[in-house]
Amino acid sequence: MVTRMDPELSSLETEMNRGFLQVLVLAVLERRMYGYAMIRHLEESGYAVEENTLYPLLRRLEKNGWITSEWDVGEDRPKKYYVITDKGRSIRGQALAIWAGQSEILTKMEEANRDV
């Protein structure tokens, strides 16, 4: 039986994914990779990302200087490869620290709620 996600929960998930996907891409791009390969890699890891979401995100991250890109025209068709920059690594580290802090707060709240 297929269970359909609540539309409100789906909207919340989209909001949560917005930041998560940025950090995830910064983590994936420790290895030089092009867009379609990245989508497949993420899918194999259990995370489905829409292609028309990923490419604009890559462009924004590149504009911020967090990743860099270059075209490889040596293969059968040109592909744009991306890789993280030092600035991107620094941002990723800080983002993960924020995330850990948020997670810790949520854990504390959960524990406090057990007595309610």
Next chain:
Amino acid sequence: MYENLEKYLREISHYLAVKHGASEILAEIRSHIIEKAERESSPVTEKSLQNVIEAYGRPRDVAAKYMEGQEIISPTFKKHLFRYTTMLFAVHFILTMVAVYFRASIVAIPFFFIPKMGPFWAIPYLLMALAYDFGVVAFVLYFVTQRKKDARLPWPAISLGRRGESGLKRPKPAVLIMLAAFFGILLYALLRYHTIFFYSVDFHNPRSILNPAASVFFSILFLAALACDIIGYSIRFLFNSAWVPLVQHAIVLLILWVVWNSPIRPQYASAPGIDLRIVGGGFVLFFIVLTVFRFLRSLLRVTREMSLP
């Protein structure tokens, strides 16, 4: 070369408004779609390509995702857009009235070009001027957004009520009584002295500003305008909508148009120390300015009443 893919990319390109790298974006999408189609069915057919294209999304949506955060005008300037337009139009309106009164052109390029015209043509001209003023303000806000979208712009306070409300106050019986009493006095004066435009308040020997024919004609029109106000105000006790004053002021504007274009040319009396032509012309001009201002305010209230809360 796949015709359906190229057509799809042309569609995206049509909506894609980025400063740099549009061709790179399209090349990347092309490469992605072909590779995905190859993985799903080899050799690639138009049909398999079409399936991948459809999964990629509508061209408009795809382009929009590249432009997130690149507003034409920042949403925080929405209220400024309307308020600044109102202020600019107020200046435009006053200058138009001056141009009509003096039958002259007013040129202040690139801000204004008000041609010589009569009051009738001033109405369509003002509607055009409103669209122009809106465009000018939008143009300025566009540049502010592109340069510094978090700029803090001056904010003059004008109370017009909340969205979804016209901001129209409830009518008061005392005001209606005063208006009706005023109308009664003027009607009495007209019936007794055949005029309501006096320059002498001597009840035994009142003198009209105008010659007798013009006195009666213009007095009747003025009373008709006042009656229109009273009827409109009375209707608001039952139906307090911004549409009522809008229609009311439109009718008064029509009466003023008749006054301005009337075949009866007023002849002014002569009074020592006063130029009655200036007094009469000034009165009509003031009345026109006041009525158009009230008409435009009603128009704004109607748009606010019609907008969603």
